[in-house]
Structures are given as C-alpha cells and as structure tokens.
Amino acid sequence: MPSAPTSAPVAVVGAGYVGLATAVSLAHMGHQVVCADHDRAKLAKLEAGEPTIVEDGMAELLREGLANGRLRFVGSSTEAVRRAELVFLCLPTPPRADGSADVSILQEVAEQIAPHLERGAIIANKSTVPVGSTRVIEQLLGRSDVAVVSNPEFLREGQAISDCLHPDRVVVGADDAKAAARVGALFAATGAPLIVTDAATAETIKYASNAFLATRLSFVNAVATLSEAVGADVRDVLLGMGYDHRIGFEFLRPGPGWGGSCFPKDTSALLFMAEQAGYDFPLLRAAVATNDAQRASVVAKVSSALGGSLAGRTVAAWGITFKAGTDDRRESPAVAVVRQLAGEGAVVRAYDPTVRGPVPELVGLAEVCADPYGACAGAEVVVILTEWDELRWLDYAKVRSVMAEPALVDARNLLDPAKLRRLGFRYTGIGRP
Numbered sequence: 263m264p265s266a267p268t269s270a271p272v273a274v275v276g277a278g279y280v281g282l283a284t285a286v287s288l289a290h291m292g293h294q295v296v297c298a299d300h301d302r303a304k305l306a307k308l309e310a311g312e313p314t315i316v317e318d319g320m321a322e323l324l325r326e327g328l329a330n331g332r333l334r335f336v337g338s339s340t341e342a343v344r345r346a347e348l349v350f351l352c353l354p355t356p357p358r359a360d361g362s363a364d365v366s367i368l369q370e371v372a373e374q375i376a377p378h379l380e381r382g383a384i385i386a387n388k389s390t391v392p393v394g395s396t397r398v399i400e401q402l403l404g405r406s407d408v409a410v411v412s413n414p415e416f417l418r419e420g421q422a423i424s425d426c427l428h429p430d431r432v433v434v435g436a437d438d439a440k441a442a443a444r445v446g447a448l449f450a451a452t453g454a455p456l457i458v459t460d461a462a463t464a465e466t467i468k469y470a471s472n473a474f475l476a477t478r479l480s481f482v483n484a485v486a487t488l489s490e491a492v493g494a495d496v497r498d499v500l501l502g503m504g505y506d507h508r509i510g511f512e513f514l515r516p517g518p519g520w521g522g523s524c525f526p527k528d529t530s531a532l533l534f535m536a537e538q539a540g541y542d543f544p545l546l547r548a549a550v551a552t553n554d555a556q557r558a559s560v561v562a563k564v565s566s567a568l569g570g571s572l573a574g575r576t577v578a579a580w581g582i583t584f585k586a587g588t589d590d591r592r593e594s595p596a597v598a599v600v601r602q603l604a605g606e607g608a609v610v611r612a613y614d615p616t617v618r619g620p621v622p623e624l625v626g627l628a629e630v631c632a633d634p635y636g637a638c639a640g641a642e643v644v645v646i647l648t649e650w651d652e653l654r655w656l657d658y659a660k661v662r663s664v665m666a667e668p669a670l671v672d673a674r675n676l677l678d679p680a681k682l683r684r685l686g687f688r689y690t691g692i693g694r695p
C-alpha cells in the first residue's frame with residue numbers, strides 16, 4: 263500500500279478493538295506508531311506479538327510492525343503522546359443504566375494527556391461519543407494550540423484489518439480545516455472518499471449509520487416473521503428484494519437478532535440523545551423492540567420443537583459469540599437465548615469454536631462442550647445461534663445418531679432444510695417453510 267508517512271510518531275491511546283486495529287494498520291501504511299494501554303497483561307502479549315483479539319491478519323500486521331520497529335506499545339498515555347503530532351483516542355464509552363454513553367474514561371484521559379501534548383498536536387477521537395463530545399474534549403484539554411477532531415471508526419469485528427486498510431469512507435469533523443486535512447491525509451493511501459464536516463455532524467454520522475443498519479436488520483427479521491405468517495419463504499423474498507440496487511444484499515440475513523458491543527449500546531445512546539433533544543424517534547424504538555422480540559421468538563421455536571415446554575429438556579446450542587468470525591460475546595443474542603432457555607428450565611449444552619472452558623455469563627446455566635457432536639449427545643433439539651461456517655459441513659447423520667430426538671432450530675438459516683429432512687430431522691428455520 264502506498265504511504266504518506268508522518269515524520270513524528272502517531273499515538274494511539276487504547277489498544278482495544280478499534281485502537282489495536284488502527285495502530286497495526288497505520289504501522290502497515292508506513293507510519294511510526296506508539297500505542298498505549300494501561301492493561302499490563304495485554305501489553306505483555308502484544309509486545310510478544312500475540313494478538314489479544316481474534317482478527318484475520320492481526321497477527322501478521324502486529325508482528326510486522328514490531329519487527330520493522332514502526333509499532334511500539336507503552337503502558338502510559340502520557341508517554342505515548344510525547345512527540346506525537348497526531349493522537350487517536352480509541353477508548354471505551356460503555357452504556358450507563360439510563361442508556362446514555364459513559365464518556366468518563368475519555369474525559370479522564372483527556373485531562374491526563376493535556377499537559378504532555380506537543381505544541382500544535384491534533385487529537386482525533388475515534389471512540390463513539392455523544393454528539394457534542396468533541397467540544398467537551400476541547401474544553402477539558404484547555405489548550406488553544408491543540409486541535410480536536412472527530413474521526414469516527416466504522417470497522418466491523420472479524421474484518422477489522424481489512425476495514426481499516428480499505429474503509430468505505432473516512433469521516434473527519436472539525437472546526438479547524440487544517441487539522442481536518444491533516445487527519446484526512448493520513449488515510450489518503452486507502453483511496454477512500456473523505457467527508458470533511460463539523461464535529462457534531464461527524465459524531466451523528468456514526469450513530470445514524472449503526473442505527474440505520476440495526477433498523478434494517480430489524481426490518482429483515484420482521485419480514486421473516488411476516489413470511490412465516492403468510493406462508494412465504496423469506497430467503498426468496500430477500501433475494502427478490504436484494505437485486506434492487508437501492509436495497510442490495512448486504513446486511514439482509516435474518517437471525518436471532520442483532521447484538522455485539524456496538525449496535526445495542528449505540529441505539530440506546532441515540533435514543534437517549536434524541537429524547538434529550540425533544541425527539542422520541544419512534545422508528546428506532548420499534549427497531550429495538552423488534553430485536554428483543556426476535557430473541558424471544560427463537561426461544562419459542564425451540565420450545566415448540568419440544569412440544570411446548572422447556573422444563574427439564576436437553577437443548578444443544580451451537581454458537582455463543584454475537585456473530586461468526588469473532589470470539590466476542592458482548593451483548594450476544596446467542597447468550598441471551600441460552601440464558602432464556604435455561605431460565606425456562608432447559609438443560610443447555612453449548613458449543614462454540616472460539617470458546618473453551620466455562621463462560622462466566624453462562625455459569626450454572628449451560629455446560630460448554632468441546633465439540634458440536636458432544637453438545638448434541640442426548641439432546642432433544644439443537645439450535646444454531648451463530649453462523650459458524652463449520653456447522654454447515656458437519657456429519658448430520660452422526661449428529662442425528664447422538665441426539666435423543668432429531669429436532670433442529672436453525673436461527674441463522676445456515677442449513678439446507680431438504681437435506682436435513684431427508685436425514686430424518688424436524689427442521690425449523692427463520693421465515694422459511
């Protein structure tokens with residue numbers, strides 16, 4: 263990839279999903295990068311070239327950056343920002359009980375780094391923050407010589423590296439046109455369209471994008487429910503819709519509902535912000551309610567496959583992560599479904615290719631098995647909750663032989679119902695006969 267290397271190092275504060283992917287990608291583009299995180303155990307692993315998250319290409323880029331000296335990890339944010347011309351803030355903004363985003367970590371770090379920033383440094387905030395936060399950071403820094411810009415991140419887990427190296431767009435929100443241009447130039451090598459706007463607009467772009475995608479998925483899941491009610495096959499309905507180029511095929515897969523570390527938190531935060539601003543946002547409220555109902559409908563399908571009662575019944579659950587291609591279980595619909603199944607008295611045996619040993623949030627609720635066949639031993643129904651590709655290629659005759667009853671609920675429409683039925687399974691998908 264062509265690069266426009268900076269002379270001064272770029273600092274990345276926070277080595278979580280966004281921070282680490284940003285740091286290794288910028289180093290790969292040819293920049294000198296110093297990445298800070300206060301978690302010593304995490305730093306030790308990263309310094310040894312061991313990725314702390316499951317991501318395609320992460321190990322290679324991490325080791326490449328360490329080997330060629332362009333990537334360095336440090337334990338303190340103040341150390342990272344010394345000499346840096348550009349500082350990316352990639353810090354968590356977890357949800358508060360009222361749904362609003364908690365920006366206290368960001369505020370704390372801003373105060374800590376303020377006296378250590380170089381004259382004329384640019385702070386680019388990548389954390390998803392309530393509209394207006396860029397201004398708040400500016401005030402907290404209290405440095406008239408330092409520019410603060412909003413630079414929201416749109417990477418997906420599982421594709422974090424490729425999304426960083428080849429983003430669909432780069433958004434920079436700032437009052438200071440020079441600072442905006444400088445941040446935009448850092449990503450010029452990606453060839454992505456650059457949108458330069460004010461900070462509040464950049465912050466809104468991020469929330470509106472996630473809320474739109476979540477709403478789209480809730481619509482798709484609602485169409486699946488409708489398809490079941492009217493006897494249509496949602497797969498063909500969506501195929502017929504997707505060819506309309508205004509609709510397209512991306513993000514059109516029905517499932518057990520959307521989850522992860524972003525959509526649930528960002529939709530809540532946007533609803534909170536809208537309410538504060540005097541707008542109820544009924545469309546987004548409905549999208550969230552539809553998502554809650556989707557999880558419950560998967561539990562109902564499992565129950566109905568068992569004749570209407572879950573108490574004392576053995577259920578195999580395949581998939582624990584919130585989607586395939588990641589080991590992340592935050593706000594996972596799979597975890598929510600397993601918890602609900604166990605809450606209604608089912609004995610749950612779970613399997614996920616990224617999970618070994620007990621899962622803290624499922625302790626006492628589900629036994630985690632080492633392989634998919636083991637999870638099915640003695641089960642009266644198996645439910646697919648995460649779209650892991652390996653589940654497509656299992657020996658389903660063997661699955662049937664180890665199960666007490668051959669019932670399968672496919673909450674990701676991953677399998678071929680005709681094939682499963684030929685093997686003697688009672689198959690239930692989402693929105694399809």
Ligand code: UGA
Nearest residue numbers: 415416417418419513514515517520521522523524584585
């Ligand atoms: C999401 C956005 O896609 C990113 O653009 C954004 O940067 C990120 O949040 C963030 O704010 O940091 P991510 O959380 O990695 O990325 O997950 P997605 O791939 O968007 O999936 C979200 C949920 O939707 C998952 O539960 C997934 O299983 C579900 N989904 C997705 C479906 O049920 N059907 C689909 O067709 C696509």
